[in-house]
Amino acid sequence: MLELIKRLYPICRSITGGGVRQTLDILESHIAIERHEIASGTPVFDWTIPDEWNLSRAWIKDSAGNVVVDTAVHNLHVVNYSEPQHATMSLEALSSHLHSLPATPDWIPYRTTYYKRDWGFCLTDRQRKSLRPGMYEVVIDATLAPGHLTWGECYLPGESDREVLLSTHVCHPSLANDNCSGMALLTFLARHLRDRRRRLSYRLLFIPGTIGSIAWLARNEARVGRIDAGLVASCVGDRGNLTYKRSRRGNAPVDRAVERVLQASGRSHRIVDFVPYGYDERQYCSPGFNLPVGCLMRTPNGEYPEYHTSADDQSLVSAEHLADSLQTYAEVCVAIEEEISRDAGDGRSATLLQTRSHQADRATQTTGARDDSPRYVNTQPKCEPQLGKRGLYRATGGSNHPGATQMAMLWLLNFSDGDHSLSHIGEKSGIDPILLTHTADLLVEHGLLVRV
Numbered sequence: 001m002l003e004l005i006k007r008l009y010p011i012c013r014s015i016t017g018g019g020v021r022q023t024l025d026i027l028e029s030h031i032a033i034e035r036h037e038i039a040s041g042t043p044v045f046d047w048t049i050p051d052e053w054n055l056s057r058a059w060i061k062d063s064a065g066n067v068v069v070d071t072a073v074h075n076l077h078v079v080n081y082s083e084p085q086h087a088t089m090s091l092e093a094l095s096s097h098l099h100s101l102p103a104t105p106d107w108i109p110y111r112t113t114y115y116k117r118d119w120g121f122c123l124t125d126r127q128r129k130s131l132r133p134g135m136y137e138v139v140i141d142a143t144l145a146p147g148h149l150t151w152g153e154c155y156l157p158g159e160s161d162r163e164v165l166l167s168t169h170v171c172h173p174s175l176a177n178d179n180c181s182g183m184a185l186l187t188f189l190a191r192h193l194r195d196r197r198r199r200l201s202y203r204l205l206f207i208p209g210t211i212g213s214i215a216w217l218a219r220n221e222a223r224v225g226r227i228d229a230g231l232v233a234s235c236v237g238d239r240g241n242l243t244y245k246r247s248r249r250g251n252a253p254v255d256r257a258v259e260r261v262l263q264a265s266g267r268s269h270r271i272v273d274f275v276p277y278g279y280d281e282r283q284y285c286s287p288g289f290n291l292p293v294g295c296l297m298r299t300p301n302g303e304y305p306e307y308h309t310s311a312d313d314q315s316l317v318s319a320e321h322l323a324d325s326l327q328t329y330a331e332v333c334v335a336i337e338e339e340i341s342r343d344a345g346d347g348r349s350a351t352l353l354q355t356r357s358h359q360a361d362r363a364t365q366t367t368g369a370r371d372d373s374p375r376y377v378n379t380q381p382k383c384e385p386q387l388g389k390r391g392l393y394r395a396t397g398g399s400n401h402p403g404a405t406q407m408a409m410l411w412l413l414n415f416s417d418g419d420h421s422l423s424h425i426g427e428k429s430g431i432d433p434i435l436l437t438h439t440a441d442l443l444v445e446h447g448l449l450v451r452v
């Protein structure tokens with residue numbers, strides 16, 4: 001896995017473009033991958049497949065002709081998905097396009113601008129402070145034009161056509177733990193599963209984050225009823241303990257399986273409830289799908305200082321921890337098959353468990369039946385609606401924490417399924433009730449929620 005990470009790390013990936021294809025080429029030298037593409041401009045639920053971004057090189061030159069920032073040195077130096085640029089400008093004008101991290105002055109931040117046409121550079125704060133007033137030549141030699149969104153699937157049929165979905169994102173450039181580790185883990189898990197008896201079928205997805213899972217769900221809507229369990233693999237190589245984020249249902253076979261394996265391991269671990277933020281479980285667990293998909297990682301996104309910076313490099317992942325994660329995933333697959341066959345034996349069907357989420361039941365128990373706070377229903381329950389096109393989401397992605405209003409939107413959209421009142425959502429999320437009420441009003445104004 002370390003060797004594979006070493007090959008994957010230098011590639012300049014994005015949500016579309018040659019970086020994803022090159023990545024799949026490398027994974028294909030280990031496992032059989034079926035490639036899928038959707039043309040730019042194709043609608044997928046509330047979203048549209050974006051243009052294809054391909055970067056040759058981006059750099060900044062000072063007036064003496066010295067190259068002071070250069071993607072040939074590090075892929076993170078350009079804001080991912082920046083539009084092409086060639087201009088000469090003052091440092092003052094350039095400044096609004098520069099991103100750095102004063103608290104960690106030797107690290108380059110990872111920033112994206114997928115859903116708003118913009119451009120920028122990321123650099124260490126030390127580099128930034130060394131820039132003297134004067135004129136700078138800025139070049140982003142890239143193409144941003146209609147093409148395709150690409151993803152890879154590895155399907156391993158089992159005795160039953162009931163499926164386990166394993167998903168990992170393939171859109172991050174030169175970040176080792178998030179998420180070369182996830183790609184390496186699923187690749188080697190596929191090789192492990194390939195050679196053993198499988199009661200269930202396994203579908204491994206190598207997809208660009210967010211838009212990739214939305215596109216996959218749009219294309220495979222008729223098939224999602226076959227999914228009995230799923231896991232999103234991310235951040236699986238760092239030295240932290242394992243963390244399991246439950247599915248939205250909270251008590252699905254996958255939740256029981258992972259909890260059982262982690263408990264049996266006897267090692268420190270953490271189990272947390274579903275929150276509508278993180279990786280592609282946000283889409284799989286959107287209320288219109290509510291698939292039994294959890295997320296098994298080591299240190300979660302945003303909880304380690306190197307997250308989304310150049311310090312998330314190959315020194316952050318270790319063979320020992322990658323191997324431990326792989327072993328755990330392999331054990332979880334066995335446990336999932338046991339849980340599913342036990343449910344089948346008990347006559348408990350997955351659909352029965354799906355009808356009402358465990359968390360909704362728990363919320364009802366704690367707040368009692370006389371809850372008269374308002375209830376809303378999400379009008380776009382299949383995947384997250386695209387908040388950016390409505391001006392409701394920050395344009396530059398990658399930073400550690402979303403704003404409070406954005407979190408309130410995600411909670412409201414995910415749990416406004418008729419089962420959860422505003423006070424339930426407030427209790428589950430810990431979000432200030434006044435902010436929650438104002439945000440609900442805002443989402444009603446935009447037609448994303450209706451009061452019931």
Ligand code: ZN
Binds near residue numbers: 172
């Ligand atoms: Zn990430």
